[in-house]
Amino acid sequence: MTKQLIEAYASQAESLHGILAGMDDVRTSAMSSFLEQGFPGTKNEEWRYSDMRAFHKKHFELVSGKSGIAIPEPLGDYCARFVFINGRYDEESSDIGQVWKDISIRPLANHFMANESRVDELIKGSDSVSLLNTALMRDGLVLSIPSNVGIGRPIEILHVMDGSDNAAAHVRHVIELGEGSSVSIIERFVGDDSAYWTNSVLQARITENAKLRHIRVQEEGANALHTAKAYVNLGGGSEYICTNVALGGAMSRFDANVRILMDGAQATVNGVALAATGQSHDMHTHVSHLSGNAVSEQVFRTIADSRGTTSFQGKVTVAEDAQRTLANQSFKALIFDKTAQANAKPELEILADDVKCSHGATVGQLDDKAIFYLTSRGIDPETARQMLVSAFVAEALEKVDFDDVKTSLMGRIASWMLERNADKGTGG
């Protein structure tokens, strides 16, 4: 990193001192670790498919205020909606809907006010982007669900950016599920056309027999950079179901870091990425089986068209004691154009012997025979392609349990296909 960049980031962390109670030391140490590492380059194995050039060139700074951007319609029915504008909680546009008995939901700031020792529970991260999030976080949502409370409809957490170029938001959400509780959250990211940066970290602790559904919909503005990480710890018999949908932004990356700490947990991490016109979407998973009798599933489907790149690095590690582990992973990519690219690195690291682990990966284009089959039955080629793409992507959206949300997502994918076809000016 250049000297100017180092100074800019360091002074920014200092300017935040005193903002969240008890956080000063954490910020300082995270910032110094970050400055030591700098932003990763393509030589860094974990980042080889992420285009981080922009970060090496310019300083992204925290912004305040909002310019009154229109808040988009929700994806589906929700039980509460929390809106963050430019990384700050916006009470005005949020809709808490009903009275939340027993359930503690509050912005990060109040959370720390209530109890300074909670700072210890924050995950500091080890990669430079998470470290920067730790050093520069100002706001986020803290959600604690008490034992045996189940919430039916999802909670939507909407992130809106209407900043300027170089604007950055470092948001941190902390989610805790008591024993036997269940909740669904939709994290959604939208923004205007400026070249801003969203850097979000979500940490979740899912205790015994609890269940967290996590849907991420990334629809950032066309020039945006998006980096996000989810740290999830799973207790005995608990369940985590994540579906990541990457549609917007110029460059996006999502890391799911899931640790199975106790026996019998289930982790599902699925994802869809559609990249065109120079976009690059990079999805990473690391599922660590640290305890046995657990199941993990991963299904990823991506499509790359003109100058688009989709990448997937999925890692499953099985520790020595994690016997009777079942882990499956499936990655399939479609490429529509010679300027597009698909990368995959599905990785297995297995130290226990009584396991069944597998991964499969394919890269190709739509099957000509399937298109021929459909067209010979009177379906026009464009619709045929549309149908095949929908079926292809649907596998990765299967775990989105809310029909209205799923329909909205499928609709987005269909319109992406229409746009692609229109761009090419062809019917197939």
Added chain:
Amino acid sequence: MAATAETRQQVEDMSGEYKYGFVTDVEMDMAPKGLSEEVVRFISAKKNEPEWLLEWRLKAYKSWLKMDEPDWAKVNYPKIDYNDMYFFAAPKSMDKPKSLDEVDPELLRTYEKLGSPLREQAVLAGVEGAPRVAVDAVFDSVSVATTFREELKKSGVIFMSFSEAVHEHPELIKKYLGSVVPQRDNYFAALNCAVFSDGTFVYIPKGVRCPMELSTYFRINAENTGQFERTLIIADEGAYVSYLEGCTAPMRDENQLHAAVVELIMLDDAEIKYSTVQNWYPGDKEGKGGIYNFVTKRALCKGKNSKVSWTQVETGSAVTWKYPSCILSGDNSVGEFYSVAVTNNYQQADTGTKMIHMGKNTRSRIISKGISAGKSQNTYRGLVKVLPGADNVRNYTQCDSLLVSSESGAHTVPYIEVKNPTAQIEHEATTSKISEDQLFYCRARGFGEEEAVAMIVNGFCRDVMQHLPMEFAVEAQKLLGISLEGSVG
């Protein structure tokens, strides 16, 4: 496995684990210890090399000095002190033998003891039905004997040690040396380029199908030495050759370095089948000693319709770092990689392949079987890359790992990078332990546990084994059994 009783007998005969662990007592001619420009000059002078080759070595040495030892592989070993080993060792008694008769009898006895490699002795003795294999035997740093040369010459095949080829066919060496693996390719390849001592050179002329299998047998004997050989095989238009490679070393407590470079070049319609049975000394049960096997192997399918097939059975070495690769640059060329890697005790293997698709309609197939026993670590690492100009590429990859012990590790790290929409790439990987049901089934039919495991393992490796030449396959199958002895229970 029918050979089980025999295998067991062999193991008992060896009264140990590694049957090739003996040392041959011959006087050695060594380079001064350590690595410096002087040592590079010494080796070159010793081989009476032309000036251009010395320059080539020195260039490699200079770039090596600036390079860092790779650390991305999943292997751990103490830092190698390059100044505490000998980079050149040659049996003193021999200065260029003209025929087998002139070779030091002590050396011949070594190869006799090793069994299979100098099989042609039987052929020479007129034993009917014995396989006909021409062998180049490399002892420490130099080639000691090359058999069947006259007969091969008749069909125009050049098969000789590398140092001879430098003098006899400098035009070919100049043209192709380093054309597939450049001097700066990687740390160990650069080291090899600087200090390589000998190796094998093969040229198959246009339209010739090599009348017999060619083979090189590598043997490290001297203490504290590294072995750095180079193999260069050129198959001209329409040529075909099947090449076998075997290797062993004495049991020593220190680790020894083996950093070889293999370059294969195929012109239009040519085919090379390259088979390796790697049985370097793996170290003892406590993980002491053994060979560091850091090898760069690469094939260039330069011509149209050319084909290369790598088959390897890796049972030896303390640490293996090896990725036989295929650059498929000619249209319609085909690359294949079949591998069985067995690790036991404290062995570590990080091996796999790279398929770089550059030409149109190129196809590749990867079948990799890893078996981890004891406290070993076994990693498959591979890359399938399709460049934008490569239309209609087809790849199929299958990597399976079998875990035989609870303390071993099996890892799979495949990379897939595709830049062309017409490519069809498939990758499958599985990891599991030997199924209880299969074991029970075999046990119920009266097989001992070890026998049952050997049988299941052999079945697991079948897809690869069937690509080995016949006589090699038998040896490899026995080797599998021996490598896994004592790992069950």
